[in-house]
Amino acid sequence: MVRTHRLLGILGIVLIGSLFHACSSTNEVSSEEVPTSYGEAKLKIQPEVKLFHKSSDSTTVFIKFDTENMLYVRSDEEYEASVIVEIEPIPGKAETTLRPQKKTVSVPPIPKQKKGETALISTTIYLPEGNNYSLSVTMRDESSNKSSEELILTEKYGPNNRENFLLFEKGLSTPIFTDRIKNKTNYILDYEILDTEVIYVNYYNRSFPLPPPPFAYYDPKPFDYNPDDQFVLTADSGQFNFISDQEGFYHFRLDTTVKEGFTLFVSSEEFPEVQKVQNMVEPFRYLVSGKEYKSLLEAPALKVEMEKYWVDWAGDRNRARKNIKTYYGRVEIANKFFSSHLEGWMSDRGLVYIIYGEPNKIYKTGQLETWIYGEERNPLSITFRFIKVDNPFTENDYRLSREDYYKPSWYRSIESWRNGQVY
Numbered sequence: 001m002v003r004t005h006r007l008l009g010i011l012g013i014v015l016i017g018s019l020f021h022a023c024s025s026t027n028e029v030s031s032e033e034v035p036t037s038y039g040e041a042k043l044k045i046q047p048e049v050k051l052f053h054k055s056s057d058s059t060t061v062f063i064k065f066d067t068e069n070m071l072y073v074r075s076d077e078e079y080e081a082s083v084i085v086e087i088e089p090i091p092g093k094a095e096t097t098l099r100p101q102k103k104t105v106s107v108p109p110i111p112k113q114k115k116g117e118t119a120l121i122s123t124t125i126y127l128p129e130g131n132n133y134s135l136s137v138t139m140r141d142e143s144s145n146k147s148s149e150e151l152i153l154t155e156k157y158g159p160n161n162r163e164n165f166l167l168f169e170k171g172l173s174t175p176i177f178t179d180r181i182k183n184k185t186n187y188i189l190d191y192e193i194l195d196t197e198v199i200y201v202n203y204y205n206r207s208f209p210l211p212p213p214p215f216a217y218y219d220p221k222p223f224d225y226n227p228d229d230q231f232v233l234t235a236d237s238g239q240f241n242f243i244s245d246q247e248g249f250y251h252f253r254l255d256t257t258v259k260e261g262f263t264l265f266v267s268s269e270e271f272p273e274v275q276k277v278q279n280m281v282e283p284f285r286y287l288v289s290g291k292e293y294k295s296l297l298e299a300p301a302l303k304v305e306m307e308k309y310w311v312d313w314a315g316d317r318n319r320a321r322k323n324i325k326t327y328y329g330r331v332e333i334a335n336k337f338f339s340s341h342l343e344g345w346m347s348d349r350g351l352v353y354i355i356y357g358e359p360n361k362i363y364k365t366g367q368l369e370t371w372i373y374g375e376e377r378n379p380l381s382i383t384f385r386f387i388k389v390d391n392p393f394t395e396n397d398y399r400l401s402r403e404d405y406y407k408p409s410w411y412r413s414i415e416s417w418r419n420g421q422v423y
Helices: 040-045 277-287 290-297 302-314 317-338 348-356 404-418
Strands: 014-016 034-036 048-053 058-066 073-075 078-091 103-111 118-126 131-141 146-156 165-169 185-191 198-204 229-234 240-244 248-253 262-266 361-364 368-373 382-388 398-400
Touching: 048 131, 048 146, 048 165, 058 078, 058 131, 078 118, 103 118, 229 240, 277 290, 277 302, 277 317, 277 348, 277 404, 290 302, 302 317, 317 348, 348 368, 348 382, 348 398, 348 404, 382 404
Parallel strands: none
Antiparallel strands: 014 118, 034 361, 048 058, 058 118, 073 078, 078 103, 078 131, 131 146, 165 185, 185 240, 198 229, 198 248, 248 262, 361 368, 368 382, 382 398
16 A cells, blocks of 8 residues: 555654543453553653554554653753653563564754753564553653653454554644544545555444542443434545544444444543633533532532632632633543543543542553542552453443442541541
8 A cells, every 4th residue: 555654763852842341352452551640741752652563573663752841951062852752562472482672762952042942752673463451651761860651552453453443634744643533624644554445434422421439339321322413534644534523433344343443532622621611511410419510510600609619618819710721621630641432531530530549559450440439558548450351442441340449538628628638
């Protein structure tokens, strides 16, 4: 196939200018517990990683990171930042005949004039099909010797694997890292691991209920896989043109006999940020009763009524403003890290993060995230366990293991918010 998009080589660093049914996967990745974190600091310093399976034995790794927090030191006549990236694939099957090797990449020096821009690099690694992997991607600032690590889980099975697809906005050469895309936009979909002339697309326009409190047991309604619309994309010069013409989500497959595939979710223009009043009132539901929420929605001036709640709880407008900023800052972080078929604030992890804030410790394995609030092994600490859901639309769906003992801390945290105290 002819490809009009040239994948970026590692030596071609690009700098991109820049009040209001859970179950373990059958292909389990063997990985150690890796401490991780979510929050504002991560938004600034952590790299984003995107995989693209180009062939049966090779995968391109795209890495995007902010250059703002690099340490720039003098080199000859100018100040530069130096970055090393290490990529270590760990096969899920120990009997792999030829084990992928750790790869170390020296990023070309970044001049200080480019500080604050977003850097994009890519490199190709040996990754044979027929296995599942955990990829440890470590980025180290050589000048400060600070580093950050991302653990990426991937499978290399079958034609529908979501990482067999790579998306670009038409006219741009930078791949899109997220599965959240803009409405009314023209995209190019790249697929290289097999020769194919058609991709089958299912469109879904669905609404989902909010999660109940952590102590409330519930059985989510099974998803109806009958699509709201269907169509076919045909190859044009080896690529596929796709226009997102309505909100909802699009599911792309070569093999329609299996559910797995590549999914794109169309959200509002501002997502993951929260700017419009309607997008503020929905997460506010976590703090109010059903009766209060119904009354709020019926208010003639929704924004004024919401502000009244915050000011009444806080006691003054300045404190209310700070509490609003914290609350909706958490909503945006939830949208950034926890979105699946749901926007992040609607997920179980989003619910806990918004109300309780940043955990003191997070441990992540292939099928489980454990969040600890308080000191480890302290009987007064609270631990939340989120189990990965086998979801054909996303790898980012985790369901909370609900327990009765969360009830006192939940009501205590809600009461704290309603007393004007950030929990």
